[in-house]
Amino acid sequence: MGSEGPQRYRDGPGRHDDVVELRVHGVSGAGPERVLDQAHVRQVAGDRSGGFHRRAPEADDTDPNGVTLEAYRWGDLPSGTMARTLSLVFLLPFMLSNLAVWMRPTGRWSGPGVTVLCRLLALDLTLLYMLSAAGVALDLLGWRCLGMARCPAARGGLAGLDGWSIGQRLAVLALLPIAAVGFLRLLGARRRRPAGNSLWAVEPLVGRLRATHVAAAFAMVDLVLLVARSAGGRTTATSILLALTGAVLLACVALLGVPGLVDGAATARLAGRVAGGLRLVAYGLSVAAFATVALDPRGWPSSAGLPGYGRIIGSVSIVQMTLLVALGALVLCDPGRRVRRGTPRYGLGAPVIAAIAVGLAGAFSATLVYWSGTLLGGAAGRPLAYNWTILAFFLHVVAGVVVCGAMTVVSRRSRLRAAVAITDRDFPTAPPEATERRHRVTKMIARARFTERLGLLAVTYAALAVIGLSTSLMGQFQLEPDQLGRQLLGLPAGFVGVGLAVGSYLVAALLLALLLGGLFAYRTPWFRRYVGVLWDLGTFWPRAAHPFAPASYADRAVPELADRITQLTQRHAGVVLCGHSHGSALLALAVLRLPPVVRQRVALLTYGSPLDRLYARLFPAYLSEEVLRQVGERVGWRWLNLWRDTDPVGGWIFAAHRPGDPPPDATEPAARVDRRLRDPRDLTAQPGECRPPPLRGHHPGESDPEFRAAVRELACRLRDQGGA
Known part of the structure; x- marks a missing residue:
């Protein structure tokens, strides 16, 4: 198998009548020893990052029921090395902006519109990143510090530039933002070995997006320099260069803003040539x-900050706000926002995730400039727009925490009422000694049902994000936060300044927490199961909006699974695919890739699966009910889904089948997929046991009797049809 790489071990030839149970863990899952419940395992295919494992020694592969256990471990694919894990912290805003494009709704016109807006927002994030790097290098160091005697912290390391003219200093220091582009290019480089038949055919698109973003980034640095130089009067050279720089930026926007131009099959080659040409032109314009700036002998105007820099930042912030408002309006106006069961699914994932990405990018950029100015002695000052950005982030976080807490309290009664009804049906005759445990089960079900409130929370967060980002208008009008607070709200002098300081510390603490989280996630498996969820979900989707986002691990995992399933069906009676949590999504996509002759020998068992409860709502254009029905049809409806009311992540796929619900339609195969598991199985200990059955929640539970019974049932179905 070309996608597996060197194999440490080879699995045996297998028996013609046995069935393989292939287990795939969820996000940040445990090692193969825990998945297989064995102290010793051996790798039979794959490599260190992602491989297939079985029990050791080989003689113990098959259990008495004729089922051979095998596990696919993919947990290292999203991160890999510690350096790679830590780099994801810096790529977090880009990763989220890329994730937003996959959350587009299904409308005929709203879907392409959301894609265009998400790609323009991603480009805006790159420009914001470049402006923050240019703010430190050009505004703080080159203009404010080296031109004054009040920044001793910078003069020691850059003393060699003291005798240079302002233009020469700025031209040299402009190489720092250029190096920042190379740093992004290095972090976002593809470092995973893809499968031979990759899942996402997006690498040519990534190349076109990368060339466009690099061209725009270089043009932005040129724009900052040329606008500053033109403040003292334009020359013919600066006018021509400004016009060409503006043309490059507009061409980059047009390339991403015209639907189907950068990713259409008919225009792909043309778009690639245009993007490559824009990048070369941007290189030449930078030189x-x-x-021009370094050799211009004219004097420079007197100004507290780099001329024009604040206006450029304000313009980029206003563009971000406008794009976010347009994105939210487009999703809300989508005519296909209501789907089956009357559930409102507005596809709000795109504007919400985009708002989070923009908020984090703005906060990170503003904090970089804020703390750089502080470390340079404080006398250097900071652009006004960044003060508003930090203050908006602080207010947004406070408001978000308050709203989330309020929603938790307000919805508590209804969630508890629904949970009590469920426990009453499950345990109608609970003994008195089980009262406390029954109350604990009720609370766990109530907490799990908070997932149903995420839609309203998303609407609130999107509104707060737009309100918070609207403060960029204040910076554009040169209004001081502290002054505005005194005049409009009557706040005491310095009160807003405290908010700015707290906001900067908050963002710095967030960055430190993410860095430490990445470090501990790499070194500590139990910690990774919590913080690694973000990386595993964010890097699942390929780079279709931001080229500097991490590469998709599904590009290798899904084809690797499909190839392995094909091999196993050639040597065994069939394969029962068992996917927990996010592993069920990997298996669903793998099933869609299997050839017809292989699909006839495959059954599917999902448990704790978010396919409908979360993914169909977050990604309606790619994991909708229609796609899930295709999965069921591909496996001949040999599909069982186990779910629990105590699970906050997983749920049913097609029907809940709670006690009291109408019986499933015998003529509808999808209605027979879902099976609800009572959790716990009982409130009291069974005869011969010391403790009552545990609460499973989102725990996999491969050794539970219900799970083993489902595997046996699916294995029997495969054997009964003889693999035909």
């Missing part, structure tokens, strides 16, 4: 702009 010309640096030389």
Whole structure:
């Protein structure tokens, strides 16, 4: 198998009548020893990052029921090395902006519109990143510090530039933002070995997006330099270069803003040539702009900050706000927002995730400039727009925490009422000594049902994000936060300044927490199961909006699974695919890739699966009910889904089948997929046991009797049809 790489071990030839139970763990899952419930395992295919494992020694592969256990471990694919894990912290806003494009609704016109807006927002994030790097290098160091005697912290390391002219200093220091582009390119580089038949055919698109973003980033640095130089009067050279720089930026926007241009099959080659040409032109313009600024002998105007820099930041912030408002309006106006069971699914994942990405990018950029100015002695000052960004982030976090807490309290009564009804049906005759445990089960079900409130929470967060980002208008009008607070709200002098300081510390603490989280996630498996969820979900989807986002691990995992399933069906009676949590999504996509002759020998068992409860709502254009029905049809409806009311993540796929619900339609195969598991199985200990059955929640539970019974049932179905 070309996608597996070197194999440490080879699995045996297998028996013609046995069935393989292939287990795939969820996000940040445990090692193969825990998945297989064996102290010793051996790797039979794959490599260190992702491989297939069986029991050791080989003689113990098959259990008495004729089922051979095998596990696929993919947990290292999203991160890999510690350096790679830590780099994801810096790529987090880009990763989220890329995730938003996959959350587009299914409308004929709203879907392409959301894709365009998400790609323009992703480009805006790259420009914001470049502006923060240019703010430190050009505004703080080159203009405010080296031009004054009040920044001793910078003069020691850059003393060699003291005798240079302002233009020469700026031209040299402009190489720092250029290096920042190379740093992004290095972090976002593909470091995973893809499968031979990759799942997502997006690498040519990534190349076109990368060339476009690099061209725009170089043009933005040129624009900052040329606008500053033009403040003292334009020359013919600066006018021509400004016009060409603006043309490059507009061409980049047009390339991403015209639907189907950068990713259409008919225009792909043309778009690739245009993007590559824009990148070369941007390289040449940078050389010309640096030389023009460095060699211009004219004097520079007196100004507290780099001329024009604050206006450029404000313009980029206003563009972000406008794109976010347009994105939210487009999703809310989608005519296909209501689907089956009367559930409102507005596809709000796209604007919410985009708002989080923009908020984090703005906060990170503003904090970088804020703390750089502080470390340079404080006398250097900071652009006004960044003060508003930090203050908006602080207010947004406070408001978000308050709203989330309020929703938790307000919905508590209804969630408890629904949970009590469930426990009453499950345990109608609970003994008095089980009262406390029954209350604990009720509370766990109530907490799990908070997932149903995420839609309203998403609407609230999106509204708060737009309100918070609207403060960028204040910076554009050169209004001071502290002054505005005194005049409009009557706040005491310095009160808003405290908010700015707290906000900067909050963002710094967030960055530190993410870095430490990445470090502990790599070194500590139990910690990774919590913080690694974000990386595993964010890097599942390929780079279709931001080229500097981490590469998709599904590009290798899904084809690798499909190839392995094909091999196993050639040597065994069939394969029961067992996917827990996010592993069920990997298996569903793998099933869609299997050839017809292989699908006839495959059955599917999902448990704790978020396919309908979360993914169909978050990604309606790619994991909708229609797609899930295709999965069922591909496996001949040999599909069982186990779910629990105590699970906050997983749920039913097609029907809940709670006690008291109408019986499933015998003529509808999808109605027979879901099986609800009572959790716990009982409130009291069974005869011969010391403790009552545990509460499972989202725990896999491969050794539970219900799970083993489902595997046996699916294995019997495969044997009964003889693999035909």
